[in-house]
Amino acid sequence: MAVLIIAGLDTGGGAGLKADIETVSALGEHPLPVVSAITYQNPDEVRGVFPVPPNTIREQIRAVKGVFEIRAVKIGLLHGGAVKVIAEETKGLIRVLDPVIASSSGFRFLSPEDVEILKRELLPGSIVTPNVPEAEVLTGLKINSIEDIKRVARVLVEELGAEAAIVKGGHLNFTDVLYWNGEVFKFSGERVEGFTHGTGCVFSSALAAFIAKGLELPKAVERAKRFVEGAIRFSGGEGEAVNPLWELQRDTQRWMAKEDLEKAVGELVKLGELLNPHVAEVGTNFALATDFGEVFAVKGRIVRYGKTIKPVGPVELNASDHLRRALLKMREFYPEVRAVINLRYSEKLIKRAEKLGLKVSFYDRREEPEEVKRAERGTMEWGIESAVKRLGEKPNVIYHLGDWGKEPMILVFGRNAEEIVERIRNLIFASQ
Ligand SMILES: Cc1ncc(COP(=O)(O)OP(=O)(O)O)c(N)n1
Numbered sequence: 001m002a003v004l005i006i007a008g009l010d011t012g013g014g015a016g017l018k019a020d021i022e023t024v025s026a027l028g029e030h031p032l033p034v035v036s037a038i039t040y041q042n043p044d045e046v047r048g049v050f051p052v053p054p055n056t057i058r059e060q061i062r063a064v065k066g067v068f069e070i071r072a073v074k075i076g077l078l079h080g081g082a083v084k085v086i087a088e089e090t091k092g093l094i095r096v097l098d099p100v101i102a103s104s105s106g107f108r109f110l111s112p113e114d115v116e117i118l119k120r121e122l123l124p125g126s127i128v129t130p131n132v133p134e135a136e137v138l139t140g141l142k143i144n145s146i147e148d149i150k151r152v153a154r155v156l157v158e159e160l161g162a163e164a165a166i167v168k169g170g171h172l173n174f175t176d177v178l179y180w181n182g183e184v185f186k187f188s189g190e191r192v193e194g195f196t197h198g199t200g201c202v203f204s205s206a207l208a209a210f211i212a213k214g215l216e217l218p219k220a221v222e223r224a225k226r227f228v229e230g231a232i233r234f235s236g237g238e239g240e241a242v243n244p245l246w247e248l249q250r251d252t253q254r255w256m257a258k259e260d261l262e263k264a265v266g267e268l269v270k271l272g273e274l275l276n277p278h279v280a281e282v283g284t285n286f287a288l289a290t291d292f293g294e295v296f297a298v299k300g301r302i303v304r305y306g307k308t309i310k311p312v313g314p315v316e317l318n319a320s321d322h323l324r325r326a327l328l329k330m331r332e333f334y335p336e337v338r339a340v341i342n343l344r345y346s347e348k349l350i351k352r353a354e355k356l357g358l359k360v361s362f363y364d365r366r367e368e369p370e371e372v373k374r375a376e377r378g379t380m381e382w383g384i385e386s387a388v389k390r391l392g393e394k395p396n397v398i399y400h401l402g403d404w405g406k407e408p409m410i411l412v413f414g415r416n417a418e419e420i421v422e423r424i425r426n427l428i429f430a431s432q
């Protein structure tokens with residue numbers, strides 16, 4: 001289904017039309033992009049805006065209207081001169097209006113006069129999706145509580161003529177409120193860690209995409225909210241913005257990590273008899289992280305099996321607790337590290353690692369602070385951090401000598417699963 005997107009270009013690649021196109025495409029609908037403004041911005045600041053002349057906006061819309069079956073329209077960044085044309089050209093279509101008034105960095109896109117034009121010409125009949133500051137500007141009311149949000153959503157519909165209003169509570173308590181057909185719907189959420197630049201754009205275009213699919217408004221809002229949460233959680237990279245492609249990228253990365261680790265485990269199994277003596281008493285595991293920090297490992301670990309070795313179960317997401325925590329801690333210091341394996345401790349292996357030029361560090365469990373010991377988890381994180389700090393540069397190998405009831409252990413880290421296999425080969429062949 002086609003979704004008409006009227007929005008601005010963000011040169012930083014985080015918000016605006018680029019985020020909208022990605023969102024609508026990721027959700028399987030066809031984006032029809034109409035440029036309303038060109039902004040000069042980067043993740044830190046908006047430097048300026050060039051407004052696209054109203055007639056050029058009109059011609060862009062006319063080029064696709066009537067040719068495609070437009071199921072919904074998403075309207076983002078505008079300028080005062082464009083509002084009337086857009087209202088005329090989108091009459092009769094389902095409109096989702098994201099009232100972009102100012103950027104989160106503080107740049108004012110719409111003057112108070114432009115806001116008045118928007119309220120008069122475009123808001124009536126639209127599904128409007130303001131955040132708290134935008135809702136305050138549109139209604140002139142202050143928002144301090146969820147009750148205020150409900151009141152403002154009602155005002156947007158009953159007094160200002162919107163078809164529906166979704167006031168997003170990200171600035172308050174992460175609960176969004178929809179007012180529609182005289183009813184209030186609440187959508188609770190929680191704080192998600194990640195970049196948020198572009199969230200308004202992604203929410204409104206996801207909402208338009210779900211409406212285009214035929215979902216009833218409350219269901220479409222719920223799905224759009226969850227989509228944005230994922231886009232924040234799996235954000236990152238140079239745009240320092242939300243990631244509308246998160247689901248596709250996450251699944252591709254999962255697939256690649258699983259394949260790489262399965263292949264690498266297969267290579268280890270070929271080393272069977274040689275590796276057998278180095279498998280830890282508790283079992284050995286082999287973990288590989290995706291760029292998003294999801295960690296795959298061998299379910300049930302790799303164990304000694306007669307003279308050789310055997311993975312107990314398949315490679316799966318979250319199949320390791322210890323190694324996942326070790327890897328994630330290491331990645332806080334060195335994000336390029338993506339793989340780790342644990343081996344039974346032996347002085348011979350450590351000496352060999354040093355001879356091979358690998359950087360070796362260690363932690364001493366007897367130095368573990370009482371409060372870390374008392375907590376249910378945290379020893380591994382503390383251990384990795386203290387080993388990293390002790391060495392003062394990236395360690396390739398970290399060992400500890402055990403404690404009461406704790407087996408001494410070696411962890412070998414690498415940039416990928418292949419590098420681990422290579423390191424293990426070098427270590428065990430040389431330690432014969
Ligand atoms: C071209 C363009 N359009 C919209 C925005 C604002 O994006 P939004 O997601 O509403 O909010 P912030 O990214 O400013 O938090 C923009 N900056 N550029």
Ligand SMILES: Cc1ncsc1CCOP(=O)(O)O
Nearest residue numbers: 282283285320321322323342
């Ligand atoms: C017990 C233990 N301690 C450090 S690595 C390891 C084995 C792997 O454990 P997990 O199965 O949690 O990855």
